[in-house]
Amino acid sequence: xxxxxxxxxxxxxxxxxxxxxxxxxxxxxxxxxxxxxxxxxxxxxxxxxxxxxxxxxxxxxxxxxxxxxxxxxxxxxxxxxxxxxxxxxxxxxxxxxxxxxxxxxxxxxxxxxxxxxxxxxxxxxxxxxxxxxxxxxxxxxxxxxxxxxxxxxxxxxxxxxxxxxxxxxxxxxxxxxxxxxxxxxxxxxxxxxxxxxxxxxxxxxxxxxxxxxxxxxxxxxxxxxxxxxxxxxxxxxxxxxxxxxxxxxxxxxxxxxxxxxxxxxxxxxxxxxxxxxxxxxxxxxxxxxxxxxxxxxxxxxxxxxxxxxxxxxxxxxxxxxxxxxxxxxxxxxxxxxxxx
Amino acid sequence: xxxxxxxxxxxxxxxxxxxxxxxxxxxxxxxxxxxxxxxxxxxxxxxxxxxxxxxxxxxxxxxxxxxxxxxxxxxxxxxxxxxxxxxxxxxxxxxxxxxxxxxxxxxxxxxxxxxxxxxxxxxxxxxxxxxxxxxxxxxxxxxxxxxxxxxxxxxxxxxxxxxxxxxxxxxxxxxxxxxxxxxxxxxxxxxxxxxxxxxxxxxxxxxxxxxxxxxxxxxxxxxxxxxxxxxxxxxxxxxxxxxxxxxxxxxxxxxxxxxxxxxxxxxxxxxxxxxxxxxxxxxxxxxxxxxxxxxxxxxxxxxxxxxxxxxxxxxxxxxxxxxxxxxxxxxxxxxxxxxx
Numbered sequence: 001x002x003x004x005x006x007x008x009x010x011x012x013x014x015x016x017x018x019x020x021x022x023x024x025x026x027x028x029x030x031x032x033x034x035x036x037x038x039x040x041x042x043x044x045x046x047x048x049x050x051x052x053x054x055x056x057x058x059x060x061x062x063x064x065x066x067x068x069x070x071x072x073x074x075x076x077x078x079x080x081x082x083x084x085x086x087x088x089x090x091x092x093x094x095x096x097x098x099x100x101x102x103x104x105x106x107x108x109x110x111x112x113x114x115x116x117x118x119x120x121x122x123x124x125x126x127x128x129x130x131x132x133x134x135x136x137x138x139x140x141x142x143x144x145x146x147x148x149x150x151x152x153x154x155x156x157x158x159x160x161x162x163x164x165x166x167x168x169x170x171x172x173x174x175x176x177x178x179x180x181x182x183x184x185x186x187x188x189x190x191x192x193x194x195x196x197x198x199x200x201x202x203x204x205x206x207x208x209x210x211x212x213x214x215x216x217x218x219x220x221x222x223x224x225x226x227x228x229x230x231x232x233x234x235x236x237x238x239x240x241x242x243x244x245x246x247x248x249x250x251x252x253x254x255x256x257x258x259x260x261x262x263x264x265x266x267x268x269x270x271x272x273x274x275x276x277x278x279x280x281x282x283x284x285x286x287x288x289x290x291x292x293x294x295x296x297x298x299x300x301x302x303x304x305x306x307x308x309x310x311x312x313x314x315x316x317x318x319x320x321x322x323x324x325x326x327x328x329x330x331x332x333x334x335x336x337x338x339x340x
Numbered sequence: 341x342x343x344x345x346x347x348x349x350x351x352x353x354x355x356x357x358x359x360x361x362x363x364x365x366x367x368x369x370x371x372x373x374x375x376x377x378x379x380x381x382x383x384x385x386x387x388x389x390x391x392x393x394x395x396x397x398x399x400x401x402x403x404x405x406x407x408x409x410x411x412x413x414x415x416x417x418x419x420x421x422x423x424x425x426x427x428x429x430x431x432x433x434x435x436x437x438x439x440x441x442x443x444x445x446x447x448x449x450x451x452x453x454x455x456x457x458x459x460x461x462x463x464x465x466x467x468x469x470x471x472x473x474x475x476x477x478x479x480x481x482x483x484x485x486x487x488x489x490x491x492x493x494x495x496x497x498x499x500x501x502x503x504x505x506x507x508x509x510x511x512x513x514x515x516x517x518x519x520x521x522x523x524x525x526x527x528x529x530x531x532x533x534x535x536x537x538x539x540x541x542x543x544x545x546x547x548x549x550x551x552x553x554x555x556x557x558x559x560x561x562x563x564x565x566x567x568x569x570x571x572x573x574x575x576x577x578x579x580x581x582x583x584x585x586x587x588x589x590x591x592x593x594x595x596x597x598x599x600x601x602x603x604x605x606x607x608x609x610x611x612x613x614x615x616x617x618x619x620x621x622x623x624x625x626x627x628x629x630x631x632x633x634x635x636x637x638x639x640x641x642x643x644x645x646x647x648x649x650x651x652x653x654x655x656x657x658x659x660x661x662x663x664x665x666x667x668x669x670x671x672x673x674x675x676x677x678x679x680x
Contacts, residue, residue: 063547140589141617184549197593207403208593209524209550218589220582220608227612229589242560249480249558249569251591253537253548268560272567277481 287322627662
């Protein structure tokens, strides 16, 4: 009998410990600790409860909980230039020893001499030339290795931080919060799909198959008996503006419940996600716009910026009920681990 | 004390019931009951244990457990014609009242008169004309509704069964078995991506975002203030032969551990999945080929068939170690619910 009593006590003790743990967890359980209290945070939490609480009259089945996010300027920084462009410029420098002709050939000469004014004067044609030589001509596996090596080492010119550390802590928390409420999180970016995939799982918790982006054409080949996919210098798909809903439809095949962006490049994704299709369409949908208002901790830009221009979408936000996130006011911290 | 004893007894009883349940489940726990004992079934189960058992020296993390399957002839029947072609022909008939000119215009005249010989004599051009008028010109939502209505009602000419019921029971079990072992299952089909997505979740347990297929171009539009995606009469991507590894890379972004097909259209997907890239590449990979050998319960065809031609992949199978599934010998039943 003493033995049984002992066992029972142990079981009861275990139950009490578990219960205490739950209470403690609940007390400190802020899913978005880097978000200041206010309208943006309230709107997000209220939305998640509306669609994910089983007792909610607007409950949405887990398989329909799709959230799509732009990357540049929404999940990570995009100033003073898109990080993928910084990658391309670094690649030109790394490849230069094999291309002596670049010493006299624009736009490569400009890149090698740090003369970005001349490079930019060449306009889109110059940029496409740079992208073509740095992004094609290798296999997809080779390109993934090049990207992985760069993302693990290259540093941002202003902060000295690695680019992959210049992601927004509040957005990391939002992604995790959505996933813990049954959402499947996707990236839908104008950036290159194969530039993002090597690191999005480690950095954002988003696996390769949930990354949608711009792409160049590729080709299957057998090389010396080994199957490879080769990257060709030809545009396949531009996942920006009107391309974003097309990319969402192509890759995901369903309409998101939530979309987050930061520029006019995300306008159509926000429209596609949130505009009710008919008067009976009462499913809650949420549109989020990250507004770069913090010149001190990050960058401040919107309507007149050449990168991440936010103009039409900012005008349309009040009418559509999109939440405009004020980085300065809404975010207690910007980058992870107290870096700002 | 009597109270405590009572509670303890209840807890112990509960534990015993749970344990008994587990034993009972284990005894009857054949994950592939429609597969006859033999080399194919053994190879599948052995492979799954090698990659999914934590104690296995070849254990593969769950995020890398990707399995891709062809659809036509691999997951469902493809005779006497691809089911999507049957859909297109049914659509021509349904749309005919709005197209009086088709009464005299080939290939539509042939379709309406049941004169498939004349339709087929028109070759690829005729088929593309039929696909264009039946698959484009509407929004993606409208097309999904058309497909859903058809798949729920249309019947196979030989069996009188609904097309969506002519899926292979052993393959349904294989999909479920893989998923219960942490695999993410994808369709990688030459068929239309938007023809499959409306029903793959219900029929195969595969959600829209895990369906890869051929596609036509689409365009985002705002129509009367409502966002729509419109299907255009122009080919975007052919997910067949060399297109399959390209489609896998585009949509999934990683190499599968397992691929299943049934024709030479799957050859490159099988190569891409299973051929080791270097001598150190010791990750187990499995290639499966469904061989249609059962004229009585289904259809018998391979090297000389115009649909689902299996020739080169059959020759290559022994060298690559691909498992050739003999439908007649390996499958105890073919269609679900004792229909064969």
